[in-house]
Each structure stands twice: as C-alpha cells, then as structure tokens.
Amino acid sequence: MPQLLNWGYWRAALAWTRRPRFSRFTTGHHRASCGPGCSWDPRARVISLQGELDRFGGVSVHLARLAELDRLDSADFQRGLQAAIQQWRSEGRIAVWLHIPILQSRFIASAASLGFCFHHAESDSSTLTLWLGEGPSRLPGYATHQVGVAGAVFDENTRKILVVQDRNKLKNMWKFPGGLSEPGEDIGDTAVREVFEETGIKSEFRSLLSIRQQHINPGAFGKSDMYIICRLKPCSFTINFCQHECIRCEWMDLIDLVRAENTTPITSRVARLLLYGSREGFDKIDLTREEFPAVYTGLFYKLYHKELPENYKTMAGMY
Ligand SMILES: NC(=O)C1=CN([C@@H]2O[C@H](COP(=O)(O)OP(=O)(O)OC[C@H]3O[C@@H](n4cnc5c(N)ncnc54)[C@H](O)[C@@H]3O)[C@@H](O)[C@H]2O)C=CC1
Ligand SMILES: [Mg+2]
Numbered sequence: 001m002p003q004l005l006n007w008g009y010w011r012a013a014l015a016w017t018r019r020p021r022f023s024r025f026t027t028g029h030h031r032a033s034c035g036p037g038c039s040w041d042p043r044a045r046v047i048s049l050q051g052e053l054d055r056f057g058g059v060s061v062h063l064a065r066l067a068e069l070d071r072l073d074s075a076d077f078q079r080g081l082q083a084a085i086q087q088w089r090s091e092g093r094i095a096v097w098l099h100i101p102i103l104q105s106r107f108i109a110s111a112a113s114l115g116f117c118f119h120h121a122e123s124d125s126s127t128l129t130l131w132l133g134e135g136p137s138r139l140p141g142y143a144t145h146q147v148g149v150a151g152a153v154f155d156e157n158t159r160k161i162l163v164v165q166d167r168n169k170l171k172n173m174w175k176f177p178g179g180l181s182e183p184g185e186d187i188g189d190t191a192v193r194e195v196f197e198e199t200g201i202k203s204e205f206r207s208l209l210s211i212r213q214q215h216i217n218p219g220a221f222g223k224s225d226m227y228i229i230c231r232l233k234p235c236s237f238t239i240n241f242c243q244h245e246c247i248r249c250e251w252m253d254l255i256d257l258v259r260a261e262n263t264t265p266i267t268s269r270v271a272r273l274l275l276y277g278s279r280e281g282f283d284k285i286d287l288t289r290e291e292f293p294a295v296y297t298g299l300f301y302k303l304y305h306k307e308l309p310e311n312y313k314t315m316a317g318m319y
Helices: 074-090 106-113 187-199 254-259 265-280 310-314
Strands: 038-041 046-049 058-062 095-101 117-121 125-131 145-155 160-166 178-180 203-214 224-234 246-253 288-293 300-305
Touching: 074 095, 074 106, 095 106, 106 125, 145 187, 145 203, 145 265, 160 187, 160 254, 160 265, 178 187, 187 203, 187 224, 187 246, 187 300, 203 265, 203 288, 224 265, 246 254, 254 265
Parallel strands: 058 095, 145 224
Antiparallel strands: 038 046, 095 125, 117 125, 145 160, 145 178, 160 246, 203 224, 288 300
C-alpha cells in the first residue's frame, strides 16, 4: 500500500505564483481544503499536492486530485513541477509517477520537457515517469504481451473438431475459433466466449494444450503475442457462425484436419496432439487447471500443469 503523506510533508511539492484570477482564495488566512489530495494555503501562496510515497521510494502524483486544474496553465505547471522535482531529489526519492487526466494532456509536454517519458496510457489518463535514482532507470515497464486464446472443441463421440476460416486474415486456412482475452478474463473463459461468439457452439473448458509466444507481432501493435489453445468439450452442436469474422465453420473429422494442407502450422500441430491424446489418453497432453489463494493479495489465481496424483498433492505418508 502506498503511504499517504501528510500535508506538511508535501507543502512545497508543487507551487506556483498566485494570480489574481484565483479571487476566491484572496480572503481569509487559514488553509482551505480544495478537494481530496490537495490543499491550498493563502498565506504561503502555494498549492500543495498530497503526494504518495511508494514502497520503493518513488512518489506518485495524481493531477486529477489538484483543484483548479482547469485554470492552471502549462507554464505555471512546469515551474511548479520543476521546483517539486528539486525537492524530491533533495529528499532522495528515486522516481516520480505523474498521472495526467486526458483532458489535462497539455501538461504532458511540460513534463516531457523536464525529462518525463510515457509509461502507459489508459482510456482516460496517461502515466509519465521520471527516474531520479542513480544509474539507468530500474522502473518496470508496462504490459509487454497481448493474450489470444483459441478453443479446440473436440467431440469424443464423433471424433470431430470445430474449425473456422477467418474472413479478414488467413483466408481459406482452417484454424480453431478464438480471439483476444478481455482484461481480467480467465484463459478458459476467453476460449469458451470466443468459440460461442464466432461459431454459436457452447462448450466447457477441459485443459490447456499449447502456448505460443511470438515477438514483434503486427497484430499486437509490435508487442509480443501469447496464443494459447485450450481443449474444450462441446455442449451444443448446431453451428451458427459469425458472418463478420468467419467465412466458413464446420465440424471436421480430426484425422482430416491432421492431413489438411490449408491450415496453419500451429493448428496442424495441435490437431496431431489431440489425435495422440484421443488415442493414448488426454492425461498425456492436458495441462489441467486448479485455483489457489494468492499469499500476498488474498485474491485467487489459476495454476496450469500436468495432472499431479492426489498422494503427491497431499504428500500424506510419502516421507
Ligand atoms: N496461428 C493461428 O492459427 C492464428 C492465431 N491467431 C492468434 O489469435 C489471437 C487473435 O485472434 P483474433 O481472432 O484476431 O482476435 P478476435 O477474435 O478478438 O478478433 C479481433 C477482431 O478485431 C478486428 N481487428 C483487428 N485489428 C483491427 C484493426 N486494426 N482495425 C479494425 N479491426 C481490427 C478483427 O477483424 C476481428 O474482428 C492472437 O493471439 C493471434 O496471434 C490468430 C489467427 C490465426
Ligand atoms: Mg477471432
């Protein structure tokens, strides 16, 4: 948890010369509260931010918490930020994280001229960083991969597998239906959702079969791409495929997909993996899923690995 510092600590964190246009602050000689995370002291003629100190010794500044932000011009902001940086340096802070609401993006150029760089952006804000510590920056980067998930829906009774041909890319190439994971979505849930959206087939997660990692992927805006294929069990069989995304969709004999030439290498390899699993037992190919509580956060996560025999899980009487 970042430590919230008291007002006095950050009194000089961001200051600019008071201007007459802030007339509502010209009377009174007490500190007026002007919103969460920000205080105004008419005597000191400064605006102070409630900076947050993180556990690594960096400082986070949320401009959204600064009152009168709409009326602050870029030059005043830059002067205030410069003074604050000096202060943080003298206090031995290692980095500054500056969170800027999209409507206040005019401050980005001011910050950049003082050495800040983009760290990441969300739909409504950007985050810039400035390294103040010794040597090159040790700040972690932002997201490095996108995650795509496909569902290999295999019907053990008919030995048929569900395949599609994309409308927009890989035309005439058979592949498994799938798509990009939503933020916070489990891998198996992405596979089930994407299969249903693209083909109309309902299914259940069974296991994780393969992971492909590819760098500098044009479809991932030049970032890395993780493409995960799951084994799914069908719960319905009537195809009603999405005309926007697919030009063909069918239940194909698994052996035909294994022999097919108009397919991607990854689809072909996973078809062979499924053939092996269906003949020798899926335990040979499945990475199964189990949920655990996270030690530090108390949240839950999923762990995927080859099935571990029950006596090895408990280790009862094993020593
Ligand atoms: N090796 C294989 O068999 C294949 C693997 N993949 C992997 O699957 C994952 C993504 O699957 P998708 O089916 O593509 O995702 P998806 O099912 O989430 O569809 C993405 C949608 O966004 C649209 N789209 C993408 N870029 C666009 C742009 N610049 N402008 C407008 N619309 C755009 C597409 O037309 C599609 O409708 C990735 O991980 C990718 O690497 C995708 C195709 C084949
Ligand atoms: Mg798709």
